[in-house]
Amino acid sequence: MKILLSLLIGLLATGLCAQQSLSVAGFSHTNSSVMLSWNIGELMTETLESNGLVLTQGLYQTRLEVTTSTEQSFTLYEITAFPNPAQDFIHIVVNHPDLQGMYYSLYNNEGILLKEGDITNSMTKVDLEHFPPAVYFIQVKDEKRMLQTFKIIKNY
Numbered sequence: 001m002k003i004l005l006s007l008l009i010g011l012l013a014t015g016l017c018a019q020q021s022l023s024v025a026g027f028s029h030t031n032s033s034v035m036l037s038w039n040i041g042e043l044m045t046e047t048l049e050s051n052g053l054v055l056t057q058g059l060y061q062t063r064l065e066v067t068t069s070t071e072q073s074f075t076l077y078e079i080t081a082f083p084n085p086a087q088d089f090i091h092i093v094v095n096h097p098d099l100q101g102m103y104y105s106l107y108n109n110e111g112i113l114l115k116e117g118d119i120t121n122s123m124t125k126v127d128l129e130h131f132p133p134a135v136y137f138i139q140v141k142d143e144k145r146m147l148q149t150f151k152i153i154k155n156y
Contacts, residue, residue, distance in 0.1 A: 076096060077094060077095070077096050077147055077148070078094070078095040078096070079092065079093070079094050079095075079140050079147060079148045080092075080093045081093075081138060081150040081152065084150070084151075084152055084153060085152075085153040085154065085155045086128055086152055086153070086154050086155070087128075087154065087155055087156070088127070088128055088129045089125050089126060089127050089128055089129065090125075090126050090128065090138070090152055091123050091124065091125055091126075092104055092119060092123070092124045092126060092138065092140060093122060093123050093124075094119055094122055094124075094140070095122065099119055099120060099121070099122070101142050101143035102118070102119040102140065102141070102142050102147075103116060103117060103118050103119055103140075103141055103142075104116065104117055104119060104124065104126065104138055104139065104140050104141070105138070105139045105141065106126065106136055106137075106138050107136065107137045107138075107139070108134065108135075108136060108137075109134060109135045109136070109137070114131065114136075119140070126138065128152075128154050131154060132154075133154050133155055133156050134154055135151065135152070135153055135154075136151075136152045136153075136154060137149055137150065137151055137152070138150045138152055
């Protein structure tokens with residue numbers, strides 16, 4: 001009976017030690033508003049969601065794909081981009097009488113700026129012929145702010 005009770009107490013005591021893992025590397029940083037800690041060697045993952053933010057921690061995220069995109073819609077502007085998927089070009093159409101200061105920026109999926117151009121007409125052609133098939137992002141901006149972001153897929 002004593003052995004069984006000791007075994008039960010031992011199991012309960014080890015179960016109360018949370019947040020432990022066998023780690024081969026890691027780091028922890030704390031400042032006045034946040035504590036960030038990571039390590040390699042965790043056997044479990046956990047995903048937390050709050051207010052549209054998602055945090056996945058742990059390993060074994062073999063099919064993890066993170067895509068972030070901001071689309072801000074201003075009622076003064078109606079902006080479209082087509083065709084999507086594209087091959088050699090896309091058109092950016094802006095339905096607004098004042099295009100002064102408007103331009104576009106083309107980025108690859110690593111966030112590297114590839115091309116910029118002014119938007120001077122309601123329909124602007126963006127040449128993609130010299131870029132390889134991939135996913136690109138086009139941001140339409142004016143002098144003060146980013147108006148809209150489009151995710152463009154370029155095919156063969």
